[in-house]
Amino acid sequence: MHKQRLRGYDVMFGTTDGYQGADRRTVAKAAVGAFGAALLSAGCGVANGSPTKGHPAGAGHGGGLALRLPAPTGPHPIGAASLYLVDRARRDPWEPGIAVREVMVTVFYPARTVRGYPVAPHMTRGAADLFRAVDVRVHRLPSKGVDWAATRTHAHTGAPAQPVRRPVLLYTPGGGDARTLGTGTAEELASRGYVVVALDHPGDAGEVEFPVARAGRGRVRPTVFRGDPRADPQQFRTVIGTRIADIRFVLDRLTALAAGRNPDAAGRALPEGLGRALDLRRVGVYGHSAGGTAAAEAMYEDRRIGAAVNLEGYLDLPAERPGRERELYPVARHGVDRPLLLLGSEHFPTRKELEGSWSAMLAHPGGRTRRHQIDGAAHWVFCDYAALAPQLQDAGLMPAGDRAALVGTIGPDASVPMVRRCVHGFFARHLPAR
Secondary structure, eight states: OOOOBEEEOSSOOOOOOOOOOTTTSOOOOOOOOOOBOOBTTTTBOOOSSSOOOBOOOEEOTTSSEEOOOBOOOSSSOEEEEEEEEEETTSOOSSOTTOOSEEEEEEEEEEBSOOTTOOEEESSOHHHHHHHHHTHHHHTTOOSSSBOTTOOEEEEEETOOBOSSOEEEEEEEOOTTOOGGGGHHHHHHHHHTTOEEEEEOOTTTSSEEEOSSOBTTBOSEEEOOOSSOGGGSHHHHHHHHHHHHHHHHHHHHHHHHHHTTOOOOTTOOOOOTTTGGGEEEEEEEEEEETHHHHHHHHHHHHOTTOOEEEEESOOSBOOOSSTTSOOOBOHHHHHOOSSOEEEEEETTOTTHHHHHHHHHHHHTSTTOOEEEEEETTBOGGGGSTHHHHHHHHHHTTSSOHHHHHHHHBSSOHHHHHHHHHHHHHHHHHHHSOOO
């Protein structure tokens, strides 16, 4: 195994955004090398003990490969519940025929018991079918040989929550990605005492399955993106503005849940004790790529958010025309008085474009922002592809070059614990799960 290294510094750095490409966003191709170890200020470091492992990949029900997510390492069993939330004060920004704004979330939480409760799938069957049609092409994943609906999580649907108030962390995924691609880190945080709320942003997300029908969409809604949203300044404004509004709306509905009300717009039953598990005095948000942009700016705009992690997202708007200066988001222009972690990968192709806004963020006095880099990794190392892409390569279903472009050549035994350690270490320091 290569010796690994994780670098943290507050000046020069290189990364890219990943509003993925082929048909929807630009998939970055990069050669990668050795990987990362030790960051004290963010709580990052080499994981103690054995590397994080999941079950080996096996055969799915449809005969294709069933990929495995790495197991969480914390002491708590995990429950999961999906919520269908409807904001009647906003219209959908992407589809004129939808008169409300719908948001789907999955809540991961420490469970009192999981005995007798079914293990949750990574994706619903409907979402997996659309994933096969859209995301597979975007990320150069194998078009055959994989049963995307066969992957299971380590969370149990509907399990009762532990009767303990816990910090709440919201997760917003990469541009065009679904919330399901952040399951591994969400489960890790839940196993260590956090309630994690993973958001889908319908119309932006690659695929979102709803529990009810509605005029203007099918039961499974695809992304509207047909290219890189950052190539269109107005579209990018809408992407980030909508995500921030979604985050703030979800926080409002969690307040209702904590007060004993059921926020699910379809009236579906909630797990026992779920509302009593939320401590909304301790709220954090983390996000990948476009989600990282939204996480940082949401904290700037909403005082309810006490800490944020930006996993390789720009903090500025694209230039209106070539040669024009890019406009910084207010969080980078004015700074923030709460902790912010900027975490990037070494092989992000548009590193120079990212550098401007991150350097501006770090230039503010007060020292509340820290920046770190995972050497030898590529942009999608921050989501479940870090564990899934190497399994595809090992099975002969994904070329080495495509795997390297997606997550780097670093193995999941190193990358998965490192990303988990960075994110958990940061929140454990600033929003401890007592």
